[in-house]
Amino acid sequence: MRDLKPALDKRREDRLYRARRVAESAQGPEMVLDGERVITFCSNNYLGLAGDERIANALAEAARQWGAGSGAAHLVNGHARPHHELEDALAAFTGRERALLFSTGYMANLGVGTALLARGDCAFEDRLNHASLIDAGYRPHVGFQRYRHNDAADLDRRLARVESEEKLVLTDGVFSMDGDIAPLRDLAGVCGRHDARLAVDDAHGIGVLGEGGRGSVAAAGLSAAEVPVLVGTLGKAFGTAGAFVAGDNDLIETLIQSARTYIYTTATPPAVAAATLESLRIVEAADDRRARLTGLIDRFRAGIAELDAEPIDSRTPIQPLIVGSAERALAVSEALLAEGLLVTAIRPPTVPPNTARLRVTLSAAHEEAHVDRLLEALQRHLAGHAGSSVTL
Template structure:
């Protein structure tokens, strides 16, 4: 059988699901220049506005002068430097756990953790709206995969009660990346302990934004190591750099070093990037005004959206989903904003469930109030929603 790739691509185009990239010619910021010209963007995960911060740029340059560019090897060969180690220690302290381990991406962290902890005799319980990296990690782990309703603790309880597997892991986003809502972490933690399971939280979109000093959704919920034995966070969103980490007990981190294939068999992050991330982490902790600013912009946007009767999902995070329903309507809304010089890409199936295509509007500390008002003025003239 031959691979008819052209037919598959044509079908995707016809369904309105074809993905295309914009080419940016300026650094990460709300106002950017693309091939099409200048645009105001509301689609970046640079929640604290740190990706183009002068202190991070300086730290990266200084780190490159000290360490060179590439790490040159995996952490277990010759790639683990004092810069990596210092960052791991600072990340562990930031989330209140004994140890942390760096991964190249959040995707690799999730795949590595589940692959190291689970096998064919285990079971993993995944929220229906978890990020693709958790979904794929569960599938690749070889464990039995059980999917519970989004945030549905009763459904999860029933599935845990019926499962006979010895090793059981509940996995959830802390903040759901397409809906912006929070997982019911206290209830999940209580249930996991009651059912003799572990809870793992992917806090990619909560770390840096929520909790005391930006420690994340788990800290905001008042949960500790015993409640959430496995915590994953990313560095390329609120911290504005790149990479990910897993934090937990001494035994967990040592187990991952021994068994997580996506950690063992890949080149370490550039050490200069670790230097820059340490600076970003300190800014995250010391400059609480950034979180305050994001919260104020969220309130301003939601108030304006309510006045316009826009179909926003409930979200107290920077992720503000505006549900269009059909793929065609979401594309039309995105094109309308683009015609007003604003970039908010349409998010379509399979990234979100059928019938829930949307604009994923994201607010950051780098946005101005006038820019939020400009967005609202453009949304006021959206094509018909009926």
């Protein structure tokens, strides 16, 4: 048996050790974490709905009717009326024939991989895809290729070289670490030419981008035929939990028959599905929240031009600042925290070497004063921890 301690010690030495904080208040821009009051710039609570009273009430009311748990997998007797209604509502929301609920986004992506990729097939992944999409493509006896980030021409060349019945192209809609948006029109065009199936994980776009928050795929004006597999998560802009895959009837039936992360797991509590139905109603009508979020993004971007860091060209609530080394990212993140500002340092191996970053995320629930305070503190601490080792 391997001794686990040396690897843990090494992680600590390399300053790559991951640790948790305990929240003692609900999710929101101002929280109590480990007993300290902080302003958070790190959640995916883009529309500020995680702590929304209407959604919490819907959850409580449904829990009184349906209980706390589903008690079984969907295919046994855990699939309840609220799950079914939510699937219908998500299908209508995304303009797809059907939608299928999964317990998490990670499981939704894995489910797509297990159901669609068989021996001899090939998965094509953007280099910066989220870990769950990468894991979805790693299947036994399945080819695996990573194309250059957002590079449809590279994908085109790779697709042309591979002969397989199923070519599954997987991409984030909005990239989770960089906040940039995939060139979905170009990718869909390339997939169309090679008879490849395009799967878009819109975890960070759904609820935020496009008309009524329909996401990056809708914003790009792409049809269900052009993007046959659409994944959305419910724990981010929607403020609840879970995920869904939307597509045509054959896709959804295939997932029900063979997605292992759908079949072999307990269904989410029906009350969570009922809460998400309420959330969906709010998300569709939340143009005011989306406009507010855009205003905050613009305010932040106007302020970062002055900073000793490399901003990424992102129009989404994910606004990373590349600062170079893991040490610098950590030092600035720790200095910010000492002032009550929580910004996560993202370090290799999550991102490539020497591109450690401060990953700032914004929420419609932030106030302008929160953003201004962060900008002022960033200015001081980035200057204080100079030695700008940003080389991209």
